[in-house]
Amino acid sequence: xxxxxxxxxxxxxxxxxxxxxxxxxxxxxxxxxxxxxxxxxxxxxxxxxxxxxxxxxxxxxxxxxxxxxxxxxxxxxxxxxxxxxxxxxxxxxxxxxxxxxxxxxxxxxxxxxxxxxxxxxxxxxxxxxxxxxxxxxxxxxxxxxxxxxxxxxxxxxxxxxxxxxxxxxxxxxxxxxxxxxxxxxxxxxxxxxxxxxxxxxxxxxxxxxxxxxxxxxxxxxxxxxxxxxxxxxxxxxxxxxxxxxxxxxxxxxxxxxxxxxxxxxxxxxxxxxxxxxxxxxxxxxxxxxxxxxxxxxxxxxxxxxxxxxxxxxxxxxxxxxxxxxxxxxxxxxxxxxxxxxxxxxxxxxxxxxxxxxxxxxxxxxxxxxxxxxxxxxxxxxxxxxxxxxxxxxxxxxxxxxxxxxxxxxxxxxxxxxxxxxxxxxxxxxxxxxxxxxxxxxxxxxxxxxxxxxxxxxxxxxxxxxxxxxxxxxxxxxxxxxxxxxxxxxxxxxxxxxxxxxxxxxxxxxxxxxxxxx
Ligand SMILES: [Zn+2]
Numbered sequence: 278x279x280x281x282x283x284x285x286x287x288x289x290x291x292x293x294x295x296x297x298x299x300x301x302x303x304x305x306x307x308x309x310x311x312x313x314x315x316x317x318x319x320x321x322x323x324x325x326x327x328x329x330x331x332x333x334x335x336x337x338x339x340x341x342x343x344x345x346x347x348x349x350x351x352x353x354x355x356x357x358x359x360x361x362x363x364x365x366x367x368x369x370x371x372x373x374x375x376x377x378x379x380x381x382x383x384x385x386x387x388x389x390x391x392x393x394x395x396x397x398x399x400x401x402x403x404x405x406x407x408x409x410x411x412x413x414x415x416x417x418x419x420x421x422x423x424x425x426x427x428x429x430x431x432x433x434x435x436x437x438x439x440x441x442x443x444x445x446x447x448x449x450x451x452x453x454x455x456x457x458x459x460x461x462x463x464x465x466x467x468x469x470x471x472x473x474x475x476x477x478x479x480x481x482x483x484x485x486x487x488x489x490x491x492x493x494x495x496x497x498x499x500x501x502x503x504x505x506x507x508x509x510x511x512x513x514x515x516x517x518x519x520x521x522x523x524x525x526x527x528x529x530x531x532x533x534x535x536x537x538x539x540x541x542x543x544x545x546x547x548x549x550x551x552x553x554x555x556x557x558x559x560x561x562x563x564x565x566x567x568x569x570x571x572x573x574x575x576x577x578x579x580x581x582x583x584x585x586x587x588x589x590x591x592x593x594x595x596x597x598x599x600x601x602x603x604x605x606x607x608x609x610x611x612x613x614x615x616x617x618x619x620x621x622x623x624x625x626x627x628x629x630x631x632x633x634x635x636x637x638x639x640x641x642x643x644x645x646x647x648x649x650x651x652x653x654x655x656x657x658x659x660x661x662x663x664x665x666x667x668x669x670x671x672x673x674x675x676x677x678x679x680x681x682x683x684x685x686x687x688x689x690x691x692x693x694x695x696x697x698x699x700x701x702x703x704x705x706x707x708x709x710x711x712x713x714x715x716x717x718x719x720x721x722x723x724x725x726x727x728x729x730x731x732x733x734x735x736x737x738x739x740x741x742x743x744x745x746x747x748x749x750x751x752x753x754x755x756x757x758x759x760x761x762x763x764x765x766x767x768x769x770x771x772x773x774x775x776x777x778x779x780x781x782x783x784x785x786x787x788x789x790x791x792x793x794x
Contacts, residue, residue: 298691300767304617305695308762311611318754321603324349325586326593326746333393334513334587334630334637335369335555342586343564346606346627350566353613355625358566363640366561366630367513370394372590374551376401377494377524381545382537388503388527390591390742391550392495394510395523396486401549404428404491408538413477414484425489428546430534438501438528446733454676454703454728461711465787472790479511482520492522492548496531500741503527507591508740513633515559522550525591563637564627568613570769572620579622580768581664582608582761585631585638585713592744596734600749601667602627607758608765619769621662628713631668634788638713642720649719652783662774663723665764666714670738672730673753674760676703680718680725684776692767696760703728715787721780727760 325332329341343360350358370393377389380403407427409416417424449457485493497506507525511517537544564586570576584601588594609625630636646661647654667674674696677689686704693701709726717724730753738744768775 298688300691300695301770302695304615304766305763307615308611308766309759311614312607312755312759312762315614316607316755317610318603318607318751318758321606322595322599322746322749322751322754325599325602326595330593331590332586332588332594333370333590334366334561334633335558336371336590337369337555338371339369339587339629343562346564346566349606353610355566355609355613356569359564360562361565361641362560363563363629363637363644364561365515365559366636367515367559368394369555370513371553371555372550373553374549375524376547376549377526378547379544380547381543387530387546388505389524390505390507391552392507392510392523392525393590394512394519395550395552396519396521397551398492398522398548401547402491403545403547406430406494406534406538406544406546408432408535412481412485414481417481417485417488422489426491428492428494428548429485429490430494430531430538433496433498433531433535435498436532436535438532439499441502445736446731448672448730448732449675449703449728451700451702455705457678457703457705457707457728459707460709462708463710463787465785468787468790475511479520482523483518486521490521492524492550494524494526494531494534494546496526496528498528500525500528503743504737505591505742506740507742508589508632519554522548524548524550561629561637561640563629563641566609566625568609568617568619568623570620570622571618575620576622578660578662578774579624580662580765581624581626582666582765583626583628583664583713584667585629586627587629587632587637588744589632589740591740591742592738593746595745595749596670596738597740597744598631598668600671600754603754604667604757604761607754608762611758611762612766617766619766621769623765623769631713634790635713635716635786638716639786639789642716646717646722647720649781650783650785650789652720652780654720658720658722661722662771663725663768664714664717665761666712666724666726667729667757667761668712668726669729670732670734671748671750671753672732672734673699673750673756674701674727675730676701676705676728677725678709678728679704679706680708680714680723680778681706682723682776682778685723688775692764696763699756699759701760710787719781719784719786721777723775723777727757729757
């Protein structure tokens with residue numbers, strides 16, 4: 278009997294040990310096999326991007342995604358799947374028509390996208406252009422009645438386009454990973470410095486409309502080569518009037534319009550912007566689903582994973598952040614398909630309102646775990662082992678940021694070992710910010726964002742019209758789903774919860790700013 282049983286047991290439970298940390302290597306291999314043989318990353322991507330379209334928070338596209346995620350989760354056998362309210366977000370918004378063309382001195386189509394939460398034009402309008410040197414009330418006043426009925430542009434401070442000698446897409450060198458410095462971190466002070474500019478921008482646009490302007494044409498310096506970056510807008514919040522119709526256009530078009538106006542030419546545009554606002558339900562929702570824990574002593578503890586589900590509206594939010602949702606959904610699908618019996622409960626959360634200020638995850642954390650402003654913690658805060666986030670584009674996982682928690686280095690090193698040959702070797706001590714794990718970190722819960730290859734995220738897709746399905750790297754997403762599934766599994770099976778940093782002192786979350794502006 279022994280001779281038969283021993284090799285059997287040895288095959289079932291092959292562990293590697295490192296500083297008392299153990300990894301079930303057979304399970305790691307099963308996760309790899311399931312991800313490779315039955316991958317659903319393309320199917321999930323197609324539904325979230327091509328089918329639902331842009332997922333601006335509280336828009337029909339966002340709703341579509343919530344409904345689809347709920348139904349697919351039920352098909353997979355996840356439990357407690359559905360939307361969970363996190364507080365008041367505000368109005369939804371959708372673009373129905375958005376066209377802009379040069380009519381005089383000749384016809385030309387202009388690459389243009391409406392700014393979210395701007396007003397509609399009264400049907401299609403044809404109007405002359407005027408250029409203001411600055412967008413402020415003094416400049417608006419100095420123009421006087423000449424503004425009436427005009428489409429306005431603002432003189433750009435830089436009149437050349439950036440060169441493109443550097444490649445759009447990059448990957449990290451293996452040697453760079455451990456030393457990645459703090460990334461995407463924003464301080465409370467920076468936010469407070471920035472808020473007056475958002476406020477001024479909002480009220481100046483209201484003033485511009487009051488003085489008779491028909492619409493506003495704007496552009497970013499890096500909106501070149503057919504890529505247009507379009508985000509922002511504050512009029513989602515309850516009680517905020519929408520600003521005038523505004524279109525973001527390509528830089529090349531913008532600079533041409535400037536040169537024509539500087540040459541005293543009559544420039545006429547035809548603009549048709551038709552949007553719908555949705556204000557019946559101002560509540561914001563996250564998506565939640567679970568694989569229940571099975572250990573009688575540990576099943577009330579949880580391990581969470583996710584990313585934000587909402588997007589901007591110029592593209593279909595493929596890399597920002599359908600990518601993170603695809604990976605997190607695929608990770609739980611893999612674990613469910615393998616019929617793992619996790620000791621702790623595994624909970625996926627896909628957040629709303631991230632793009633406006635981490636609202637969905639922050640609302641969830643306040644509701645379940647505590648408010649960083651007071652550090653009054655709820656009992657659930659002591660029951661969550663970790664939250665793993667993905668929101669840095671479509672690039673594969675190259676390692677993890679420790680968020681300064683050195684006690685996790687040896688643990689994560691062991692967990693990454695089975696995936697070293699897939700490029701995931703890095704452990705950076707640094708902090709990374711500007712996404713949803715920050716809401717967890719702020720109340721003392723171990724919250725992490727993985728190190729991801731950048732690909733063309735910063736240069737092409739982040740908040741642009743090119744953030745679409747075809748800019749996803751499916752090989753990278755598949756690799757990421759394997760590692761996310763592994764980290765979640767290991768966290769759920771470990772004897773103890775992950776070690777924590779000392780509790781932070783009470784401080785408002787960096788994105789917790791006051792409305793009304
Ligand atoms: Zn994002």
